[in-house]
Amino acid sequence: MMKKPKARDRILETAARLFHERGYSEVGINEIIEKAETAKATFYQHFPSKQSLCAAWLEAVHQRSDLQREGILQGPGTAIEKIDAYFEGLGSFLRENDFRGCPYSNTGAVIDEECACLHQKIEEHKIAIRNFFRHLAGQFAHSERRAREVGDALFLLFSGATVEAQNLRSLWPVEAARRSAREICEKESATAST
Amino acid sequence: MMKKPKARDRILETAARLFHERGYSEVGINEIIEKAETAKATFYQHFPSKQSLCAAWLEAVHQRSDLQREGILQGPGTAIEKIDAYFEGLGSFLRENDFRGCPYSNTGAVIDEECACLHQKIEEHKIAIRNFFRHLAGQFAHSERRAREVGDALFLLFSGATVEAQNLRSLWPVEAARRSAREICEKESATAST
DNA sequence: TACTTTACAGACAAGTCTGTCTGTTTATGA
DNA sequence: TCATAAACAGACAGACTTGTCTGTAAAGTA
Numbered sequence: 447m448m449k450k451p452k453a454r455d456r457i458l459e460t461a462a463r464l465f466h467e468r469g470y471s472e473v474g475i476n477e478i479i480e481k482a483e484t485a486k487a488t489f490y491q492h493f494p495s496k497q498s499l500c501a502a503w504l505e506a507v508h509q510r511s512d513l514q515r516e517g518i519l520q521g522p523g524t525a526i527e528k529i530d531a532y533f534e535g536l537g538s539f540l541r542e543n544d545f546r547g548c549p550y551s552n553t554g555a556v557i558d559e560e561c562a563c564l565h566q567k568i569e570e571h572k573i574a575i576r577n578f579f580r581h582l583a584g585q586f587a588h589s590e591r592r593a594r595e596v597g598d599a600l601f602l603l604f605s606g607a608t609v610e611a612q613n614l615r616s617l618w619p620v621e622a623a624r625r626s627a628r629e630i631c632e633k634e635s636a637t638a639s640t
Numbered sequence: 641m642m643k644k645p646k647a648r649d650r651i652l653e654t655a656a657r658l659f660h661e662r663g664y665s666e667v668g669i670n671e672i673i674e675k676a677e678t679a680k681a682t683f684y685q686h687f688p689s690k691q692s693l694c695a696a697w698l699e700a701v702h703q704r705s706d707l708q709r710e711g712i713l714q715g716p717g718t719a720i721e722k723i724d725a726y727f728e729g730l731g732s733f734l735r736e737n738d739f740r741g742c743p744y745s746n747t748g749a750v751i752d753e754e755c756a757c758l759h760q761k762i763e764e765h766k767i768a769i770r771n772f773f774r775h776l777a778g779q780f781a782h783s784e785r786r787a788r789e790v791g792d793a794l795f796l797l798f799s800g801a802t803v804e805a806q807n808l809r810s811l812w813p814v815e816a817a818r819r820s821a822r823e824i825c826e827k828e829s830a831t832a833s834t
Numbered sequence: 835t836a837c838t839t840t841a842c843a844g845a846c847a848a849g850t851c852t853g854t855c856t857g858t859t860t861a862t863g864a
Numbered sequence: 865t866c867a868t869a870a871a872c873a874g875a876c877a878g879a880c881t882t883g884t885c886t887g888t889a890a891a892g893t894a
Contacts, residue, residue, distance in 0.1 A: 468752060469665075469749055469750045471663075471665050471666065471750060472665065472750055472752070550807065551745075551749070551803050551806075551807055552749040552750075554806065554807050555663055555745070555746040555749045555750065555806075556663045556665060556666055556746075556749065556750055558662060558666070565809075568807050569807070569808055572804060572807050572808060573808075595816070595819065595820065598812075598813075598816040598820070599797065599816065599817075599820035601800070601804075602796075602797050602800030602801055602804065602813060602816060602817050602820070603793070603796050603797060603800060604800070605799075605800035605803055605804050606795070606796030606797060606798070606799035606800030606801075606803070607796055607800075609745050609799055609800070609803045610766060610795075610796065610799050612745075612748065612749070613744065613745055613748050613762050613763070613766050614763055614766060614767075615759075618792075619792075619796060622789070622792040622793065622796060623793075623796050625789065626789065626792070626793035626796070626824075630820075630824075633827065
């Protein structure tokens with residue numbers, strides 16, 4: 447028989463699900479503790495505020511997504527295949543999550559300027575993804591500058607696909623971005639070096 | 641001396657500003673009517689609900705942005721120059737609006753599945769932008785299929801630039817998308833036709 | 835002038851929100 | 865066994881939310 451996880455983990459897991467499904471601002475503490483089957487006092491024993499729960503959630507998401515990118519980087523295949531795999535992973539993610547896109551972008555849309563710690567987490571996550579693409583682009587681009595340019599283009603295609611798949615509740619943006627990304631990579635690696 | 645606009649216009653104008661600055665879900669009716677200097681009864685005389693105000697706002701945004709694209713299409717310049725102008729317009733828009741990005745994406749992130757009429761407006765707006773890019777791409781692409789593919793890629797770059805400029809509160813995503821878009825267009829129009 | 839539309843002020847209902855507090859019960863580990 | 869820590873239930877405060885309602889005042893029109 448499965449042992450019931452500790453209260454903090456239940457809270458974090460429940461909050462992660464609800465925040466992602468409906469958005470940070472649309473989910474209240476009361477619903478979280480009810481679904482997590484904890485008392486309100488227990489909640490505030492583990493998290494000083496709703497905002498700190500949000501920070502913990504984003505932190506956990508970042509760690510998981512970092513691991514995924516690390517796994518792709520360590521795994522087999524060419525750089526172009528790895529980029530393709532990352533787009534494929536986005537498609538699976540969206541299919542499994544009812545087309546809810548990036549938790550960071552969705553959270554950034556509703557928090558105000560004062561939440562500096564949340565904004566920082568958003569920034570870190572985005573830069574990590576951009577660097578992932580820049581790094582891979584560096585393996586076939588013909589210069590450092592080209593690696594940055596191609597990497598940034600891939601990052602923006604990825605980001606655009608994520609947000610539009612959510613808006614249109616469809617996978618075609620992901621497929622279109624994937625195709626375009628592959629084309630950019632192939633053209634870059636085929637071009638004669640200067 | 642400027643005559644005070646009618647109540648409905650004041651409400652819509654104020655709501656537009658506040659919704660865009662802070663997000664639909666973060667702004668209440670009370671604040672809107674206070675800043676618009678109207679009575680609550682007056683508000684509910686013009687809008688049956690907050691959601692219908694949101695719909696009216698998105699409708700107004702769509703009309704303005706449609707006019708802008710129409711103006712670019714009717715104006716002088718090549719298709720590639722027009723695409724470039726649209727990215728330049730995005731940069732100006734973000735600079736003038738404190739890096740708050742697409743009202744549609746930001747609203748879509750916080751409304752639930754039941755708001756069908758809002759989701760429909762989001763979809764219409766996004767498809768209009770995609771078609772704008774597909775149409776322009778059709779003027780230099782080598783086939784209908786290529787026009788769709790190139791147009792979709794430009795659309796996703798544009799969308800990615802918008803959301804990441806907001807997340808990172810910086811203009812570099814717009815500049816990167818612009819450069820990449822130009823490159824895609826130039827490569828497409830330079831390629832020998834089959 | 836008389837009628838009608840529009841807008842006004844603001845109380846009120848019924849519910850939500852975050853966060854605090856008191857006190858009790860259950861686990862865990864020495 | 866006993867002490868410490870963790871979780872429990874749930875009342876409460878104070879502020880906020882959307883939306884309704886009553887009644888009054890002003891503005892435009894016939």
